[in-house]
Amino acid sequence: MSPTLLQAALAFSLTLLCIWALTPVAMRLGLVDAPNHRKLHEGSIPLVGGLAIYLALLAVSIVWGQTNEGHHALRPDIVRVFLTAGGMLVVLGILDDRFQLSVFTRVLAEIGVALFLIESLNLRMANLGDLLGFGEIKLARWLSYPFTALVIFVVINAYNMLDGMDGLLGVIVLITIFAFHLFSGLPPGLVTIVISASLAAFLISNLGLAPSIPKSFLGDAGSKLLGFIVVALTLSVTSVQVGQTRYIQPITAIYLLGLPLFDMAFTTLRRVLDGKSPIRADNTHIHHLLRELGLSGKRALLLISSIGASIPFLGLMLAKAETPESYQFSILVGAFILYCIVMTQAWHVARKRTQPVEASLNQVIIEVSPTDKA
Numbered sequence: 083m084s085p086t087l088l089q090a091a092l093a094f095s096l097t098l099l100c101i102w103a104l105t106p107v108a109m110r111l112g113l114v115d116a117p118n119h120r121k122l123h124e125g126s127i128p129l130v131g132g133l134a135i136y137l138a139l140l141a142v143s144i145v146w147g148q149t150n151e152g153h154h155a156l157r158p159d160i161v162r163v164f165l166t167a168g169g170m171l172v173v174l175g176i177l178d179d180r181f182q183l184s185v186f187t188r189v190l191a192e193i194g195v196a197l198f199l200i201e202s203l204n205l206r207m208a209n210l211g212d213l214l215g216f217g218e219i220k221l222a223r224w225l226s227y228p229f230t231a232l233v234i235f236v237v238i239n240a241y242n243m244l245d246g247m248d249g250l251l252g253v254i255v256l257i258t259i260f261a262f263h264l265f266s267g268l269p270p271g272l273v274t275i276v277i278s279a280s281l282a283a284f285l286i287s288n289l290g291l292a293p294s295i296p297k298s299f300l301g302d303a304g305s306k307l308l309g310f311i312v313v314a315l316t317l318s319v320t321s322v323q324v325g326q327t328r329y330i331q332p333i334t335a336i337y338l339l340g341l342p343l344f345d346m347a348f349t350t351l352r353r354v355l356d357g358k359s360p361i362r363a364d365n366t367h368i369h370h371l372l373r374e375l376g377l378s379g380k381r382a383l384l385l386i387s388s389i390g391a392s393i394p395f396l397g398l399m400l401a402k403a404e405t406p407e408s409y410q411f412s413i414l415v416g417a418f419i420l421y422c423i424v425m426t427q428a429w430h431v432a433r434k435r436t437q438p439v440e441a442s443l444n445q446v447i448i449e450v451s452p453t454d455k456a
Contacts, residue, residue, distance in 0.1 A: 089146060089272060090279040093138045097283035098295055100134035105296040113180050115299050127297055129179045131288060132304020135280040136172045140165060142276045163202040164273060164314060168307050170195050171238070175303025185361060189235075192306070196234035199314060205321055206230045211332045215408035234313050240342035241309030243349065245300055247369040249289050249383050252281045252300070254341060254390045255308045261338055261394035262312075265401065266319045266329040277311055312339065330401070333410045337397020341368075341390040344421050351422070371425065374432035393417065 108114060108128035116126045143161050174191045177183055199205060206226040210219040221229055245251040259274050270278075285291070287298045300308070316338060319329035336343065345368050350360045358364070368389075372382035396417065400410045 085146065086270065086275055089142055089275045092145070093142050093276040093279040094283045096138040096141055097134045097280040098286065100137050101130055101284070101287050101298050102295060104128070104130040104134060105298065111180065113176065113301075115179075115301070127299050129176075129299050129301030129303070131284045131298045131300040132175060132302075132307050133172060134298070135277070135284060135300075135304060136168060136307055138280045138283075139168070139273070139276045143272065146272055160203065160318070161272065163199065164311065167195050167199050167202075167314070168310055170198070171306045171310050172303045175301055175306050179301045179303060192235050192238055193231060195310070196231040196238075199234060200227065200230055203318070205317055207233060207317070207321060207332065209332070212407045213333060213411045215406070230317070233317070234310070236346070237313035237316075237339060237342070238306050238309040240339070240346040241312065242302060242305040243346050243367060244342045244369075245305040246367055247373075247382065247386075248379055249285055250369055250386060251305055251308065252285045252288065253383065253387045255312060256281055257387065257391050257394065258312050258338060259315075261391075261398065262315055262319075264398055265334055265338055265394075268319070268329065273311065273315065277308070281308075309342075331407060331410075333407050333414065334397050334401045336414060337400075337410075338394050340393025340397070341386070344393070344418055347418065348422050348425055366429075368425070371428055371432060374436060375428065376435070 105128045108130045109126070113129050114126035115129055143165055170191070174183075174188065174195075178188060206223070207230045208221050208223070208226040210221065212218050241251060241255070244254060256278060259278055262274070263270060284298070284300070284304075287295045288300075290297055316335050320332055320335045321328070330338070349366050352366055353360045353362070353364065368386055369382060372385065377385065396413070397410070400413065405413075
């Protein structure tokens with residue numbers, strides 16, 4: 083059996099084993115997701131999916147960590163950085179899932195992880211390309227440092243915010259990894275093989291495809307770990323500091339991260355325009371919209387996954403056609419505007435759809451209420 087298949091098989095098996103073994107521990111420790119007004123699942127679900135994926139990545143990296151397959155993103159020293167930074171986020175996520183950490187604590191810790199990645203790999207986005215058609219936009223060293231940290235922070239939280247429906251984030255990350263290899267032309271390596279196989283195992287648990295494997299959620303530990311892996315891989319092929327080769331342009335990388343960034347940007351804008359806090363969780367993400375429109379979980383997952391695949395596909399076609407970067411940027415902005423228009427109108431339809439139901443319930447309450455006594 084080839085090393086690739088061995089890595090995938092080991093990661094898949096270890097993830098399932100960890101989910102099965104960690105579930106009773108999580109139930110005893112209270113590391114569960116209970117249903118509420120925003121979460122409509124049945125019963126308390128253990129938040130062990132992310133931890134299981136990380137443990138599988140750690141184990142496989144220990145076994146194969148000293149190999150070098152020629153891809154800079156898989157060098158042993160870079161894998162160690164991924165594991166260390168990812169481990170920090172997993173611990174942060176577990177603590178947040180269990181104790182509901184403050185926003186300040188989460189932001190501070192995530193910025194710290196971003197700075198660790200930047201310092202460890204000397205990774206900075208100093209050249210954004212010719213986005214406006216007036217020449218390459220180059221950032222000074224003092225500006226590229228915080229800008230790169232901000233990019234890492236935003237992408238981590240974009241993937242975290244999208245994790246609100248069974249199977250959704252796992253499928254989106256698999257699409258992103260597949261597009262990553264198409265965009266860069268690089269063969270699958272240890273990190274992407276393990277993450278892909280572990281996600282396949284997690285989806286079996288999350289979607290209830292095997293009765294013997296308990297249902298689990300990624301939790302903040304898993305969603306932030308996956309967001310970090312995606313942004314770290316993307317920056318490693320976009321920046322020239324790590325591998326001395328830029329495999330994809332920065333504008334192409336935005337297409338690669340498409341739907342999570344679109345959803346985060348639209349949701350944030352919607353909250354601000356409604357006079358709400360941009361960081362306060364609510365029910366305005368795309369998966370909430372499709373639920374309001376009455377779509378089943380499977381249909382919503384299929385539709386969102388299709389949107390999630392269409393944005394990288396568009397970017398890939400533009401890159402393969404050698405479309406000027408400024409045109410790619412304009413098309414991306416146009417695609418986001420179209421997304422906002424469609425989402426706004428869809429929310430309008432969803433609200434009108436639920437208003438008759440709410441009015442009927444209010445009428446029933448009025449009719450059954452006892453009359454006031456003098």
